[in-house]
Amino acid sequence: MPTRLPLVVRRCHTCASERFRADGKFRVNANHKLLDAWLLVLCTSCGETAKLSVLERVNVRSVAPALLARLHANDPSLAAELLQGPAVRHRNRVALDWADAWRLDTGGADRPDGDTVDVMVRFAAPIPVRPVRLIAEGFGLSRAEVERLLAQERLVSAVRLSGRTSGDFAFTLKR
Numbered sequence: 266m267p268t269r270l271p272l273v274v275r276r277c278h279t280c281a282s283e284r285f286r287a288d289g290k291f292r293v294n295a296n297h298k299l300l301d302a303w304l305l306v307l308c309t310s311c312g313e314t315a316k317l318s319v320l321e322r323v324n325v326r327s328v329a330p331a332l333l334a335r336l337h338a339n340d341p342s343l344a345a346e347l348l349q350g351p352a353v354r355h356r357n358r359v360a361l362d363w364a365d366a367w368r369l370d371t372g373g374a375d376r377p378d379g380d381t382v383d384v385m386v387r388f389a390a391p392i393p394v395r396p397v398r399l400i401a402e403g404f405g406l407s408r409a410e411v412e413r414l415l416a417q418e419r420l421v422s423a424v425r426l427s428g429r430t431s432g433d434f435a436f437t438l439k440r
Contacts, residue, residue, distance in 0.1 A: 266370050266389040270345055272362040273306050275315065282310035284362060287348060289341030292316065293333075298325050302336050304344055304353070317357045319347060349391055367392045369402050382438045391431040396424070400436070414438070 273285040285306035294301045300323050303316035319336070320328065335343045347353045348361060367390075386399060400420070401411045414420040415427070422436035 266368055267345070267366060267392060268368050269366050270341070270348060271366045271392075272309065272364075273317070273348070274360040274362050275306075275357075277308040277311065277313055277315070279313040280308060280311040282308050284309045285315055287317075287344050289344040290339050291319070291336045291344075293336050295325070299323065300325055300328055300333075304347060317353055317359065319353060321356075345390070363392055363394065367394065369399060371403055380440050382440070383435065384438065385433070385435045387433045388431060393429045393431045395429055396422070396426040396434065396436070400426070400438075404438070 270287045270289070273287055274283055275285055276283055277285070286309050287304060287306045290305040292303045292305055300320055301318075302320040304319055306315050306317060307313070308315070332343075354360065384403075386396070397408055397411045397415070400406070401408045404411075406414075411420065419439045420426065420436060421439070422434060424430060424432075424434040424436075426436065
């Protein structure tokens, strides 16, 4: 589950820091019948404001009224949607830092007993994480132990567990 918006990786022109914090504030500017909209982000070191372009010189009539209302209302969920989509990241040449922006919710379940454990992982938001890290955190193991279980084929999944994923997956742990 996400706990906050991810940090935006971009170089600050003032202090040379590389992390910006988005808190869901937008700036909308109208020039005759054309709209510009930016997501405002703050440098984590010096507090300098930078703008990530959301809309550029778009005709007012082509913008959905609901989107315009959300921009004017500084909707934080809209900021999350825009940051997770590739268009804003590509247009502004930025990346996202998801470190400490999510938590693992195991539903309050204790460690299951038995020889095999079937687990289904569901993402509340498309957060790119390493499944090995999730499994290690969920079972209270080190990542090296999880890697060892993978090598011994005691941890099995239809999805590749060694890379990153942001989609739901299932795995079986054989003890």
